[in-house]
Amino acid sequence: MMRPRKWIDPTWMLAPTLILLVVFFIAPVGIAIYQSLFSWDLLTPPKPVGGANYIALLKSGELFWVTGRTLLFSAMVVSGAMSLGLSLALLLNRRGLWFSFVRSAVFSAYVVSWVAVALLWLWILDPDRGIVAKALHLAGVGSVKLLNHPDTVLPVLAGVTVWKITGYAMIMFLTGLQAIPNEVVEAARLDGAGALSRFRFIIWPMLRPTATFVGTTSLVISFQAFDVVRVMTQGGPVRASTLFVYAIYESIFMNLRVGTASALTVVFFVVLLSLSWLQIRMWRQKA
Amino acid sequence: MPEVSLQGLVKKFTLGNHLALKDVSLDVEAGEFVALVGPSGCGKSTTLRILAGLEEADAGDIFLGDVRVNDVPPDQRDIAMVFQGYALYPTMTVRENMSFPLRMRKVKAPEAEERVDTAATLLKIGNLLDRRPHQLSGGERQRVAMGRAIVRNPRVFLFDEPLSNLDAALRTELRVEIAELVRKLGRTALYVTHDQAEAMTMADRIAVMHQGVVQSYASPRDTYERPATAFVAGFLGNPRMNLLDASVQGRMVRASPFAFEWSGADTVRKVGLRPEELGLADRGIEAKVIGLEPLGAETHVRVEANGQILVLRVRGFAKHRVGDKVHLSPSPAHFHAFDENGDRVEERA
Incomplete structure (x- = not known):
């Protein structure tokens, strides 16, 4: 192994990355863990409370509801984005200008x-002036406030998220589809497999690694959903759309409970860490 | 009645409006092994794919027996195809690969298993049945691909350059096996290859294709000994036939450095002579050795005579060296004559 002449040389070269990593990643996590052990409202001096923040989160059921809601949201996003992305990929996996235009559009x-x-979807769904409201009005259905009802708000937010990330899923599935040799599909045709059998027995098994990858990445993306909630619903109505990251935001910037927010952040960090670990493991299996 | 009959096939490719097949007609008798050879892009694979139903012809008819199959989907044509890249299903075991066509045709499991086992024994791959394609060597994969074709017991086998991904030794070994197997099964086969040795050794008849046209369709021996066109003459044979520009003057054909008496038509524009028919002699036309390629059993000798470069073949190692003077005296009987279209011209008896 080659040894550096001066110990300072490699340190210089690593410094830019190292500084970024420490300032924006390691330090914040450390601070969050530290702060989660205090009760602090940003105004008075922080008081050490030990694990009280965590216990409070568990006892109030807050953690349970936020996690459950986020998991439900993720389930809708992941299944929606994957099925839509796969369908679009199968439909658009063709040559020609028109198909490449539609692929780019998606x-x-x-x-x-x-x-x-x-913002775009906020306008589209606006109960007074939005396209959806107009369409419902024309169809004879009265005004439906999709974002103002606890039962519909989460599916609608999931729908918006799916709308945004389906393009990503589609591109991934297209890459997977194009990696399947044409000969293999042709052999299946000659072997008597119709379109459905070809998909079920040949194409889908070969796409499975891609599907695993798309599934885990969109799971992580959906777990981090914040902007959609912040812009469209602010967590309402009656907290029905308060997802994990928004709950953290809410408790620190609205309720000024830094300790609770930090405790939530630590839990969130652990959840994401395990999701990423899962993802990397599946990725390795694929390779 | 021929088992397979292609009549006037035309295929356009949208890209650049290029004609892949101009007018391809071919009859294959039942039980016959036909090789389609030609350089890349000559249309041989396209012909095979149209017969399989993987592509549609823009004009022309395809008959299997007396049934026109132009509009019959590929899986109902009773044709099995072996692909260049083997086209095995990577997520299935060898057994699953081989039984897939039977499963799709709803053959009962015990019968399917029996047919797979029979085919596996025939191909000596019984010990590989539980492996997956990525665990097999190239030769083993090709056997599995063959097995998948055999279990269906199809009327016609199609092979699309099945050996071109394998090394030379394995190619030689497998080409013998494939030809024997197909004959043993008594099936009709069309075999696409760019390897003339495969065509010569395996086929009952060879169709030589060039630029979307069948240039010649005859037995290997006839194709070699009496090539129908100058292209066929140059394509088959290694080293290639010496092809010389020629002109007819009275009863003489002049093709520098040769001139010989000729009793045929005066339309001769090219003359060909196979390297093995261009013997060295003590007397005759003087030539200079300019290159030697010793191959062991034979040596290819490149000579220059009257500004013309010729290749000839001698047995064993040549005793000549570069720069030596030699003499050529070919027999006029060995000359092949072609007209300005490249078509063969026969001498009148």
Whole structure:
């Protein structure tokens, strides 16, 4: 092994990355863990409370409801984005200008910022002037306030998220589909497999690693949903759309409970860490 | 009645409006093994794919027996195909791969198993049945692909360059096996290859294709000894036939450095001579050795005579060296004559 002449040389070279990592990642996590052991309202000096913040979260059921809600939201987003992305990939896996235009159009939603997407859908769903309201009105259905009802708000937010990330899922599935040799599909045709059998026995088994990857990444994306909630519902009505990251935001910037927020952050960190670990493990299996 | 009959096939490719097949007609008798050879892009694979039903012809008819199958989907044509890349299903075991066509045709499990076992024994892959394709060597994969074709017991086998991904030794071994197997099963086969050795050794008849046209369709021996066109003459044979520009003057054909008496038509524009028919002699036309390729059993000798470069083949190692003077004296009987379209011209008896 080659040894550096001066110990300072490699340190210099690593410094930019190292500084970024410490300032924006390691230090915040450390601070969050530390602060989760205090009760602090940003105004008076912090008081050490030990694990009281965690216990309070568990006792109040807050943690249970936020986690459950987020998991439900994730389930809708992951299943929606995957099935829609796969269907679009199967439909659009063709040559020609028209198909490449539609592919780009679908993918373009993924490139737009979350806030812009949220605002766009806020307008579309506006109960007075939105397109959806107009359409419902024309169809004879009275005004439906999709974002103002606890039963509909979460599916609607999930729908918006699916709308945005389906392009990503589609591109991933297209890559997977194009990696399947044409010969294999042709052999299946000659072997007597119709379109459905070809998908079930040949294409889907070969797409499974891709599906695993798309599934885990969109799970992580959906777990981190914040902008959509912040812009479209602010967690309401009656907290029905308070997802994990928004709950953290709410408790620190609205309720000024830094300790509770930090405790939530630590739990969230652990959850995401395990999700990422799962993802990396599946990725390795794929390789 | 031929088992397979292709009549006037035309295939356009949308890209650049290029004609892949101009007018391809081919009859294959039942039990016959036909090789389609030609350079890349000559249309041989396209012909096979149209017969399989994987592509549609823009014009022309495809008959299997007396049934026109242009509109019959590929799985109902009773044709099995072996692909160049083997096209095995990577997520299935060998057994599952081989039984897949039977499963799709709703053959009962015990019968399917029996047919897979029979085919596996025939191909000597009985010990591989529980492996997956990525655990097999190239030769083993090709056997499995063959097995998947055999279990269906199809009327016609199609092979699309099945050996071109394998190394030379394995190719030689497998080409013998494939030809024997197909004959043993008594089935009709069309075999696409760019390897002339495969075509010569395996086929009952060879169709040589060039630029979307069948240039010649005859037995390997006839194709070699009496090539129908100058292209066929140049394509088959290694080293290639010496092809020389020629002109007819009275009763003489002049093709520098040769001139010989000729009793045929005066339309001769090219003359060909196989390297093995261009013997070295003590007298005759003087030539200079400019290159030697010793291959062991034979040596390819490149000579220059009257500004013309010729290749000839001698047995064993040549005793000549580069720069040596030699003499050529080919027999006029060995010359092949072609007209300005490249078509063969026969001498009048």
